[in-house]
Amino acid sequence: MADTPEVFLLDYGRFDILLPAGDFGELISGSELKDLPEYGCPACLLRGRETRLVWLDNFVSHLLPAVEAETSGLPTFFVVRERRTEEAVLATYRSFELLTFPLHELKLLPAGLRKRLGLLGLVAVRFSTADRLQYLLDVSSSGSTATGRDREKTA
């Protein structure tokens, strides 16, 4: 197992979101899709199959306060690696970069919070050099890829 995992880093202003690259099988640029789904749309057609669509800004807004959705330019679609029988696509208009961090720089949440926040998709954190917090998300888990509306129903 690699001890320097690759992550996609997305800048959310006061914090960063890290997405493990290993969770995704493919990235599709918005320019490659003929019919772009509208922002907020909970599903898209991926190779002719209806697939759950999670907008990252929506997902983050449900986790952390004061996130303004970015909807300009072309989105990127992160195709979540298939788990069980379900497939999902994570979409964002935000720019991102692919980085590697030593594994030991990622820290699991304190034990008392781990289970609950893990269900929401928050797996670990990293304190960056500027004392800025980076949240490592697992948006591919079945519970955490639910849309905001779905999660409100189950709350």
Next chain:
Amino acid sequence: MKSSEIKEALSASEGLEEIGLADTEELKSRFFVFSVGDLLFALPPEAVHEIIAGLEVYPLPSCPPYIPGLVNCHGQPYTAFDLRVLFENERQPAAMFLVLKLEQDNVAIGCTEVNEIVDLPASSVSTFAAADADGRFCLAMFDHGGQRVLVLSIPQLLAQLEQDLG
């Protein structure tokens, strides 16, 4: 590397970074007294690993109001507790954090002032009746300089958090 693999690898290495055992249950006649606003609390001195001032609190989702977020203690995330929310339902910005010695969890308690370490005869420390509202999170209380000091029960605090998080 997938998030599940990262989680697994971090879990496997986590035990190596643990701090030693601490017996926070045992009631001592020596107490470390600290303030949270106007409230006075006490802990056995051996339950406190470190006092760190000026830590930023990072927000967390879906936590009860008495958990304002995480603090960074030497690169490790610690759950920050705001005791004033628990006892008076008011937020209290923390000037410093008491980093606790716990075997199973990383916990830091926000406080406004560290007062002193006091030695008390056991007879001056009274235990709470089980039904006492403040007693939910406390092992005992004592009077110090005319003020009531509550001796915190860390296991009770953690049990409350576990219950609130479901």
